[in-house]
Amino acid sequence: MNKYDLTVLVxxxxxxxxxxxxxxxxxxGKLGKFTEMGKKQLAYPIAKTREATFLNWVVEMPAESVVQxxxxxxxxxxxxxxxxxxxx
Numbered sequence: 670m671n672k673y674d675l676t677v678l679v680x681x682x683x684x685x686x687x688x689x690x691x692x693x694x695x696x697x698g699k700l701g702k703f704t705e706m707g708k709k710q711l712a713y714p715i716a717k718t719r720e721a722t723f724l725n726w727v728v729e730m731p732a733e734s735v736v737q738x739x740x741x742x743x744x745x746x747x748x749x750x751x752x753x754x755x756x757x
Contacts, residue, residue, distance in 0.1 A: 670699075672756040673728045673735060677742065678711075678721040678749040685747050686724060696738055698730030715749045727756070 675693075679685045682705060690700055706723035715721070730738070735753055742751040 670729050670731055672701075673730065674754045674756050675726045675728050675738075676752045677724045678715070678751070679724060679747055680718055680721060680749065681747075682722040682724060688745075688747075689724070689726070689742075692738065692741060693726070693728055693730065696730060696734035698728050698734060698738075701727035701729060718749060721749050728753075 675689075677685070677689060686703075686705075693700055704725045706725060708720055708722050710720055711718070739751065739753055742748050
């Protein structure tokens with residue numbers, strides 16, 4: 670299992686945090702440190718939204734599960750953007 674840094678931009682953090690944590694656990698991942706970086710103004714509008722809440726997790730999961738996680742985050746309408754990077 671590899672460690673990943675998962676950052677997600679959402680309109681509202683309520684409910685999304687638990688939803689993503691359930692998703693990671695369903696894909697055989699382990700959740701590490703969680704940080705809510707707060708609400709920040711975006712450089713350009715995304716889906717007609719000028720502000721977003723930044724959420725960050727350190728996640729440990731198999732490489733095959735990361736592809737599934739990214740597909741599910743892309744489909745989710747509450748998630749404006751996401752970035753999953755491998756931590757060495």
